[in-house]
Amino acid sequence: MSIWQNRHVTVVVSGGIASYKAIYLIRQFMQQGAIVRVAMTPHAAAFVTPLTFQTLTQQPVICDEFTMQDPQHVVHVELADWTELMVVVPATANIIAKMATGLADDAATTTILATTAPKYVVPAMNSHMYANPATQRNIAQLIADGIQVLTPATGMLAEGYVGKGRLPEPSTILSWLTQTLLSQTKALPLHGKRVLVTAGGTREMIDPVRYISNRSSGKMGYAVAQAAREMGADVTLISAPTALTKPAGVHYVEINSAEELATTVKAHFDATDLLVMAAAVSDFRPVQAVDQKIKKQPGQNGMTLELAETEDILKTLAPLKQHQFVVGFAAETQNLLANAEKKLAAKKLDMLVANDVSKPGVGFNGDTNQVTLLTPNSTPVTTNLLSKQAIAQTILKAAIERGA
Incomplete structure (x- = not known):
């Protein structure tokens, strides 16, 4: 389960050109399972309408501290009490100054002052405003008050020049918040555990431009790495080349060949509590790779490529197991249970x-999967067709239940 699931998040939007990016951040919160409400400053409403946020969150938006929609509750206090986590994004120099001095003159700042929930501030402003000593003093005061502040990005500003003050991308903000929450949450099922995950399809070079590989996208392994991190683990992801974004908060090691994968896994194995070997490892490699591109010759009729078996990494690791819990993967196209049990x-x-990769929705490169979990001396358990994120959580929960 995501650390954001059912969490009450209040997003305070202040007025700046980056106000529209709060829309995308809120969408990502909701995709993670959070319940989001919004408070806006009057200046923010000049950039993005309250109706936009209300439609997105399906929650009322607080703009007016004197609204009497619910006479039984003081609006900003009710929202403050509901809040479990507050994010001020974008945080202009103005709202940062108000927060630093305790000024509360609108619905947004009164809500900020009234809540006891953890607060996170994401500044966005002109680079000169950000560098101004007054702004820096105010940010230092927020930090001294226990408020987390994310350093703004450097990039093209609304004024048409590059400077430090640009709002970080929503994915960066979400990653920062997620890692902060995970570091502060001890009651997680994999807290204190070291998890090693492999992902992607290895590549065995034939010449500098050709290689033997497979259709693995790496999505399943990356989902396992992200889920393990969200369950509190210290995660190392060893990945063959993929087109995927690196999961937030994990140690990342890129490899290419099965030999490189074997070497890297062995180097990390002693310090590992749980190994999830999701990589699709090439079973064969060219006996000899050449250092120049192989060219077709006039009159050539075909080509013979001599192959040798690659190392069976899991079989090599079996005698080395001490405290480690080891999970392997088997992609089959026939006789699934018989081949898997063997x-x-x-x-x-x-x-x-x-998994039977010949089934619709179960093969390589997709976003869904259906798997059968096998453990020694137990009846196999088959899941429904689910997202790979849900499958990853199922795998890890099953491993935890069995002593990982």
């Missing part, structure tokens, strides 16, 4: 995640 026993795994 692999589970031969490689002495604690769990095997098997």
Whole structure:
């Protein structure tokens, strides 16, 4: 389960050209399972209408501290008490100054002053305003008061020149907030555990421009790495090249070949509590890769490529297991259970995640998966067709239940 699930998040939007980016951040909060409400300054409403945020969140937007929509509650106090986490984004120099001095002269700032929930501030303003000693003093005061402040990005500003003061991208803000929450939350199922995840399809070079690989996108392994991090683990992701964004908050190691993967996994294995071997490892490699592109020759009739088996990494690790819980994967196109049970026993795994990649929605590159979880001396359990994020959570929960 996401650390954001059902969390009450209040987003305070102040008036600046970056106000529109709050829309995208709110959407990401909601995709993570949060319930979001919005308070706006009058200046913010000049850039983005309250109706936009109300439609997006399906919650009332607080703009007027004197509204009497619900006479039984003081609007800004009710919102302040509801809040579990408050994010001021974008935070202009004006609202930062008000927060630093305790000034509350509108619905947004009265809500800020009334809440006891943790507060996070994401500044966005002209670079000269940000560098002004008054602004820096105010930010220092916020930090001294226990408020978390994200450093703004450097980039093109509304004024047409590059400077420090640009609002970070919503994905960066969400990552920062997520990592902060995880570091502060101890009651997580994998807190204190070291999880090693492999992902992607390895590449075995034939020449400088050609290689043997497979259709793995890496999505399943990346989902497992992200889910493990959200469950509190210290995660290392070893990945073959993919087009995916690196999961937030994980240690990332890129490899190419099966040999590189084997070397890297072995180097991390002793310090690992849970290994999830989701990478699609090439079973064969060219006996000899050449250092120049292989050219077709006149009159050439075909080409023979001699292959050798790559190392079976899981089988090599089996005798080295001490405290580690090891999860393997098996992508099959026929005889799923028979092949999976054979692999589970031969490689002495604690769990095997098997899927029939010939089924619709289960194959490589998709966003969904359906798997069968096998463990020694237990009846196999097959999931429904779910998102890979949900499958990742299912795998990790099953591993935890079995002692990982």
